[in-house]
Amino acid sequence: PFQLADADQRLSSGASRIYREYLLGHLRAAYKQKFARRPSPLAVDVDKLRTFYQFDDQVTAPLHGFSGADDYYQKSSCQQYLRGIRKNTLILHAIDDPFLYPASIPTETDLSANVVLELSEHGGHVGFMAGKLFPQRWLESRILRFIES
Secondary structure (H helix, E strand, O other): OOOHHHHHHHOOOHHHHHHHHHHHHHHHHHHHHHOOOOOOOOOOOHHHOOOHHHHHHHHHHHHOOOOOHHHHHHHHOOHHHHHHOOOOEEEEEEOOOOOOOHHHOOOHHHOOOOEEEEEEOOOOOOOOEEOOOOOEEOHHHHHHHHHHO
């Protein structure tokens, strides 16, 4: 996400909580599998962690050398790096992405001249479908056109 803290807030509200529960379930399972045969360096019960912030603060951040979730979110959010991109880059983002509020989408002033930000009204997180009766994915063809241009 452009801003991890914004994504955490978005995934904690409305229907987006469904995604949060699903993804946190996978994160909990991955943590348990990783430490099933060796002791975890953390004293945490992942089943009690109910938000991404809690999981990131108590698991992700300490396992990866961050002081906590705030430090992890600040250093790992990509928006701060967009102005420094030197290679031609295409960013496709759907305004209805359930992981991010529309207000969190970067503006032209946040981007390098080498970055093309294309916004789609619909697409969810990675849907990008066109057509009603027989929907077709268009993400892959758009990426190929960008690479070939």
